Amino acid sequence: MKIDEIDRKLIAYLQANCLLTVQDLAERVGLSASPCARRIRLLEKAGVIKGYVAVIDLMKVGLPISVFVSVKLERQREEELDRFSEAIMRWPEVADCYLMTGQRDYLLRVVVSDLASFERFLKDKLTRLEGVASIESSFALGEVKRSLVVPLESRRPV
Structure with a gap:
């Protein structure tokens, strides 16, 4: 899979906040929602995006x-x-x-x-x-x- 500048922007925004809606992501990268969602699915299917996580404060969960x-x-x-x-x-x-x-x-x-x-x-x-x-x-x-x-x-x- 070729990763272009729009894919890089999508990945960067998702890394910063994976809770952004497809509509928010689309606006930020200059696409409409449908092509944006399709690109995200392709990135997931290709294994570029392996999953989504919450970053946990280890101190606050008792693992200091x-x-x-x-x-x-x-x-x-x-x-x-x-x-x-x-x-x-x-x-x-x-x-x-x-x-x-x-x-x-x-x-x-x-x-x-x-x-x-x-x-x-x-x-x-x-x-x-x-x-x-x-x-x-x-x-x-x-x-x-x-x-x-x-x-x-x-x-x-x-």
Whole structure:
């Protein structure tokens, strides 16, 4: 799918406020409602827009602690990578997980209510997972920036 300037504008507006009506979006990008709705459906169908979310204040829902956890596996074979990924997908404490290059295989962002919750996560889940060679944790002291917004600048169509 080719993404043009109007698509980029739609995506930018939806990232800023996904509750805008199709009519509001259409006016902002210079389309009528029908073509605007069609473009949004095409972006969704193509997987460019994967979903819509509410951004939650973690402090206000009782999850003030973010821990960045680096994990090294014993081996980096496909079956071990798959096993680790499948386990991570089941654990709600893991907000983000990235397969990495470098000294560690995975970087996780774990959100918890308190230190005891993180200790339980570590002891009951992560350290019990077969194939984990080492774990290093770093506690975030504060959140400087957190964003789900993709930086779409004006440029030639993709």
